[in-house]
Amino acid sequence: MRLIVRLVARDLRHTYRGAPTPVLDGVSVEVPAGASAAIIGPSGSGKTTLLSLMGGLLPVQHGAAVAVDAADREWPVPAVASWVLQTVSLIPARTALDNVAIGAFSATGDRRVARARATSALASVGLATLAHSPARLLSGGEAQRVAIARALASGRPVVLADEPTGQLDAATSAVVLDALLGASGDRTVIVVTHDAEVAARCDITLELRDGTLRERRR
């Protein structure tokens, strides 16, 4: 059975070394299993910091961030999450399919399963016809969709994305978002964004301001 998790942050506080005030000052939030949430807020408000704490990229100084399954078992988020970042890193000389299969191979250790999953993930982001193109020939939007397919093919139940449409024009952003949110299904997705259109497509908006979080649900 597929693992589905909700993401829970409890009273996260974070102060960077040498900073006079905390960037996060008691942030608690729960993103339900299968939901999408956008973290928004002014530049420097702590969006990436919050995502990094929730995803285990930064050590938690105070509070906790965990994934919780349907049986209320807690999982470390890095064990269940895959990342999509603004700057996509693909192996340029390898095909789109190979680049996606890497995510699935690291999760399954089985080459055939990895290629099958990669083929279906590429189709789900509308790139079936480019499966055998070398990554170096892809446009920015196509490369970002390959990165999303890689996250989906990993089979992990959480996708954490930091400004995934930051370098794309509006039309390409919409296609990338379709890939990220449309294919999400039973995945729990958190997206850091400056883009109001991206936030409007998510189930929950988490607005950071002055170290605290305000939540809006649709």
Ligand SMILES: Nc1ncnc2c1ncn2[C@@H]1O[C@H](COP(=O)(O)OP(=O)(O)OP(=O)(O)O)[C@@H](O)[C@H]1O
């Ligand atoms: N490693 C670090 N060391 C010290 N200060 C940091 C570090 N990383 C971030 N900061 C500071 O913490 C604050 C929040 O940064 P963060 O990147 O989380 O904000 P953000 O809302 O994602 O910003 P942006 O929208 O500009 O990307 C900023 O003032 C930033 O300068």
